[in-house]
Amino acid sequence: MGHTDGPPQSVRPAGADSAPVLPSPVLSVRTLTKRFPGVVANDGISLDFHAGETHVLLGENGAGKSTLIGMLAGMLRPDAGEILVQGSPVRILTPRQSLDLGIGTVFQHMLLVPSLSVIENLMLGGPWWQRLARGAAYRRFAELSECLGISLDPDLPVGHLSLGQQQQVEILRALWRDTRVLILDEPTSMLTPQGVRDLSAVLCRLCSQGVAIVLVTHKLAEAYDLGDRVSVLRQGRLVGGIAADEHRGMTEAQMTDQVIAMMFDPAHAPMADERAILLGRGNVHAPSVRRGAAPCLEVRNISTMPRTAAHGLQGVSFDLRPGEVLGIAGVDGNGQKQLAEVIAGQRAPSSGTVLVGGKDVTQGDVAARRNAGIRYVTDDRLGEGTVGSLSVAINLLLKNVGAEPFWHRGIADWARIRQAARDDIQRHDIRTRSEQTLLAKLSGGNIQKVLLARELGKAEGDVKVIVFSKPTHGLDLHNAQLAHRRIRESAAAGRGIVLLSTDLDELLTLSDRIGVLFQGRLVGIVDNGPGAGAAIGRLMTGAVAA
Amino acid sequence: MLTQPFLVALLFGAVTAGVPLLLAGMGEQISEKAGVLNIGIEGMMLLGAYCGFVAAYYSGSFALGFLAGGLGGMAVASLVALLCVRLGLNQIVIGIALTLGAEGLTALLHHFQFSRTYPRLDEAPVLALPLLADLPILGPALFAHNPLVYVSVALVAFLGWAFRHTYAGLNLEAAGVKPAALDAAGISVVGTRIGAVLATGFLAGVGGAYLANVGAGLFVPFMTHGAGFIGIVLAMLARGKPLWVLIGAALFGLSLALTTALQVAGINIPTDIVQMLPFALIMLVLVVFARHSVLPAALGLPYERGER
Numbered sequence A: 001m002g003h004t005d006g007p008p009q010s011v012r013p014a015g016a017d018s019a020p021v022l023p024s025p026v027l028s029v030r031t032l033t034k035r036f037p038g039v040v041a042n043d044g045i046s047l048d049f050h051a052g053e054t055h056v057l058l059g060e061n062g063a064g065k066s067t068l069i070g071m072l073a074g075m076l077r078p079d080a081g082e083i084l085v086q087g088s089p090v091r092i093l094t095p096r097q098s099l100d101l102g103i104g105t106v107f108q109h110m111l112l113v114p115s116l117s118v119i120e121n122l123m124l125g126g127p128w129w130q131r132l133a134r135g136a137a138y139r140r141f142a143e144l145s146e147c148l149g150i151s152l153d154p155d156l157p158v159g160h161l162s163l164g165q166q167q168q169v170e171i172l173r174a175l176w177r178d179t180r181v182l183i184l185d186e187p188t189s190m191l192t193p194q195g196v197r198d199l200s201a202v203l204c205r206l207c208s209q210g211v212a213i214v215l216v217t218h219k220l221a222e223a224y225d226l227g228d229r230v231s232v233l234r235q236g237r238l239v240g241g242i243a244a245d246e247h248r249g250m251t252e253a254q255m256t257d258q259v260i261a262m263m264f265d266p267a268h269a270p271m272a273d274e275r276a277i278l279l280g281r282g283n284v285h286a287p288s289v290r291r292g293a294a295p296c297l298e299v300r301n302i303s304t305m306p307r308t309a310a311h312g313l314q315g316v317s318f319d320l321r322p323g324e325v326l327g328i329a330g331v332d333g334n335g336q337k338q339l340a341e342v343i344a345g346q347r348a349p350s351s352g353t354v355l356v357g358g359k360d361v362t363q364g365d366v367a368a369r370r371n372a373g374i375r376y377v378t379d380d381r382l383g384e385g386t387v388g389s390l391s392v393a394i395n396l397l398l399k400n401v402g403a404e405p406f407w408h409r410g411i412a413d414w415a416r417i418r419q420a421a422r423d424d425i426q427r428h429d430i431r432t433r434s435e436q437t438l439l440a441k442l443s444g445g446n447i448q449k450v451l452l453a454r455e456l457g458k459a460e461g462d463v464k465v466i467v468f469s470k471p472t473h474g475l476d477l478h479n480a481q482l483a484h485r486r487i488r489e490s491a492a493a494g495r496g497i498v499l500l501s502t503d504l505d506e507l508l509t510l511s512d513r514i515g516v517l518f519q520g521r522l523v524g525i526v527d528n529g530p531g532a533g534a535a536i537g538r539l540m541t542g543a544v545a546a
Numbered sequence B: 001m002l003t004q005p006f007l008v009a010l011l012f013g014a015v016t017a018g019v020p021l022l023l024a025g026m027g028e029q030i031s032e033k034a035g036v037l038n039i040g041i042e043g044m045m046l047l048g049a050y051c052g053f054v055a056a057y058y059s060g061s062f063a064l065g066f067l068a069g070g071l072g073g074m075a076v077a078s079l080v081a082l083l084c085v086r087l088g089l090n091q092i093v094i095g096i097a098l099t100l101g102a103e104g105l106t107a108l109l110h111h112f113q114f115s116r117t118y119p120r121l122d123e124a125p126v127l128a129l130p131l132l133a134d135l136p137i138l139g140p141a142l143f144a145h146n147p148l149v150y151v152s153v154a155l156v157a158f159l160g161w162a163f164r165h166t167y168a169g170l171n172l173e174a175a176g177v178k179p180a181a182l183d184a185a186g187i188s189v190v191g192t193r194i195g196a197v198l199a200t201g202f203l204a205g206v207g208g209a210y211l212a213n214v215g216a217g218l219f220v221p222f223m224t225h226g227a228g229f230i231g232i233v234l235a236m237l238a239r240g241k242p243l244w245v246l247i248g249a250a251l252f253g254l255s256l257a258l259t260t261a262l263q264v265a266g267i268n269i270p271t272d273i274v275q276m277l278p279f280a281l282i283m284l285v286l287v288v289f290a291r292h293s294v295l296p297a298a299l300g301l302p303y304e305r306g307e308r
C-alpha cells in the first residue's frame, strides 16, 4: 500500500528513525502453533523481530498475543513451528533459556512476590548459594528509576503497592538485565500519561541501542507513536501488518483505519464517528450535570490511616448527583484505592462520613453498602475481582451465590445459571469456550469483561452509585468502547458514577467533573470541557495543591 | 523440690528433648517456606533414628550415626520430592502414608536385626564449653552437651541469616508465595522445592538420630512419639522465623522434661496425666496463637508451568 513516497509524518523521536535496520532478524518465529483444549490460540504464526525496531502486536481480546509471548518467554511450549534466534533454530523450554537468549519479558498479569520487597523481587533469579548483592541492586535501582521517572521505596513489600506501582516494578525487572529482545505485554495499561511518556523515552533509547522491542497494546496512539512495524492477530492467526517503511509514511488516521479493518470482524467493526476514542485521543464529553437533584453520594471529610506504600486520605469531600460521572485522576498510589474501598465499605475511615441518598452508611460493611445501593468494580481483576478456579458462569454471579432466583433454598438451578451466563457472554462479547470454562483459562481482557458484565449487566436491586476502578484496562478498542457506552447508559439511568482511572482520555471522554487526588488529598475538581485536560495535568503534579 | 540437682536435671532434660523438635521444626520450616506441607516428617525422623542408631551401633561413631540418620531422613524425603513435588500428588495423603510406612519398616527392620533385644549405645560424647560450663546450675544444664546441640542452635542463627541474605532465601520465599514469579525469573520451582524437601529430610533424620543415640541411647520402634508432628506445629507458629522455632522447641522440651522430672521426683500425680502435658500444651498454644499463623499462599499446591 504505497504510502512510502509521502513525507514522514510520525511524531516518533529521532533515535528510532535513524536506527539501522539489520537485514537478519534477531528473533523470528515460523509457523508457530499452540492449541488449548477447544481453541487454537496461535495458528501458524510467522513473524520477524529486528534489532533497533519496536514491533507492535495488536489484536482483539483473546486473539493470542499473550500466548505468543508465553512461548517466547519459555512459559508455554509450542505444539508446532520453530523459534529462531539470529537465524538459527532454538528450543525455548524454560524461562531460564529464554533469559539466557537475552529475552526479557513483562507479563500481562503481575508475576511478583507480594511478601518480598521491591528490591528483593528485582534480585530474584541469582545463584542460590550466593549472598544477595544488595549494594549493586540498590545502585541499579536508582539508575533505572531515574530513567523511568519512577519514585518507589525499594524496601516496601510489593504487596503493599498499588497495581500501577507493581506494573512499574515489572518494567524495572524486564530492564534489569541487559536484553537483546524486550517483550512488553500491555505495559501501559495502568500507567498515567506521564508514566507512558517516560516509558516511551526509555524504549526509544533502547531501540537506538539496538534492542528489539515487542510491544502489546490496545491503544492505537501508542502503536503509532512507538511502533516501527505493526502486526495484527485475530483468532490466533496473523491477519496483517504494516511494514516499517510503510508505517513511516502514514498518518495516524491512515494507520488507524487499516489496523481497525484488520483487527475486527466486519460485524464488530466500530463506527467511524467513534474513531476519536479508538485513537486514544479522546473526544471531550459535554457536561450534563443535574445540579438540581439531591446528591446520591456524599463523602464528607474522609481520612484514613496512611498505609506504608500509599498515602492515607486526608479530609476528602465531594458530592455526587444522580446521572453524574465524577472522574478521579491522579498517579496511582495517591489514595485512589483507599477512596474506592472506603466508599465500598471494604475499609473503615479513621474519620469522616459517607452518605448514600442522604443516609449515613459510614458504619456499614460491604453487604450493608450493597444494600444501600453501592457497587464497586475493582481494578484487581485476578486478586479480588474473580476466582480463577471457578467457572465463568459462577464468576458472573459471584456476589449473589445462594440467592434467588438462581438458587432455591440453597439448591442451585443450574439450567437457569447457565442460561443467564450464556446471555451475558453473548451480550458482553466474552470469548470463552463455554460458560463452564474455568475463568483462569480466559485471556486477560476477557476476564475483565466478566468482571464488568457482573457489575454492569443486571440492574438487580436499587443501584444508586457505582465505583469503577480502571474499568477498561486490558480491553480491546471495541470492548473499551462498549464498556464506555454502558457506563454512560448507567449514568443516564440516574446512577451516580465514580470513575477512578489513570487514563486521562478515558476520564475526559466519560466524566462530567474530574477531581484529582494528590498525596491523599482531593486537590481540586474541574468541570470537564475545553482546557480541562491541561488543568488536570497541572493538578496531578501537585503544582497548585491547596 | 526446686533443689539444685532437680533444676539441673530439668533443664538438661529440656535441651535433650528439645533438640530433635528444633531440628524437625527448622526442617519443616524450610519445606513450608517453599510451599510444601511436609506431613511425612515423622517418618523421616523415625527412619533417621533407626539408620542413625544402626550406624552408630556398628561403627561406634556418633558422628557417623548422625550422618546416617540424615541420609535415612533424606531417603524418605526423596519420596516426597518425587511423589508430591515432581508428580504433584496430594501432600497430606503421601505424608501420612510415608509416616505409616516408616513406622512399619523400622519396626520390621529392628525385629530382623535385633529380634527382641534392645542393645544400648555407650554414653554419648559431651563437649563442655569452656567458662560457660562452670556457671552454677546453667553450666551443667545447658553447656555440657553433645556437640550436635551447639550445632543445632548455631543453625538457627545461620538459617535466620540465610533466609534474609541469600538468593536461596528469596527462592524459598518465592516458591511458597508465588511460584510462577520464581519460574519467570529463571529459577526452577520444582528444583527449589526438591532441595527444600531434601534439606528437611536431612534435618529431621539427624533429629531422629539424636533422639535415639543421645536422648535414649537405644532404638525402640515408634520412639519418635509425635515429635515430627510437634515440629510441624512449631514451624506453622513460627511464621518463617527460625528463632521462634527455637523458642517453641525450648518450651516443648521443657514440658517433656518436666514430665520425666516429676516422675523421677516421685510427685504423686498419675503418670498418664503427666504424660499428657506436652500435648495439652500444643492444644493450648494452638488455641491461643494459631489464628496468627500466616502460611505461604501456595502451601500444599503443586506447581505446573503455564497452567492457569
Ligand SMILES: Nc1ncnc2c1ncn2[C@@H]1O[C@H](COP(=O)(O)OP(=O)(O)OP(=O)(O)O)[C@@H](O)[C@H]1O
Pocket (backbone or CB within 6 Å): A036, A037, A039, A040, A041, A059, A060, A061, A062, A063, A064, A065, A066, A067, A068, A108, A431, A432, A441, A442, A443, A444, A445, A446, A474, A476, B306, B307, B308
Ligand atoms: N492456559 C490456557 N488454557 C486454556 N486456554 C487458554 C490458556 N491460555 C490461553 N488460552 C486461550 O487462548 C486464547 C488466546 O489467549 P491470549 O491470552 O493469548 O489472548 P490475548 O490476545 O493476550 O488477549 P487479551 O488482549 O485479552 O490479553 C484465548 O481464547 C484463551 O482463552
Ligand SMILES: [Mg+2]
Pocket (backbone or CB within 6 Å): A065, A066, A067, A108, A185, A443, A444, A445
Ligand atoms: Mg493478553
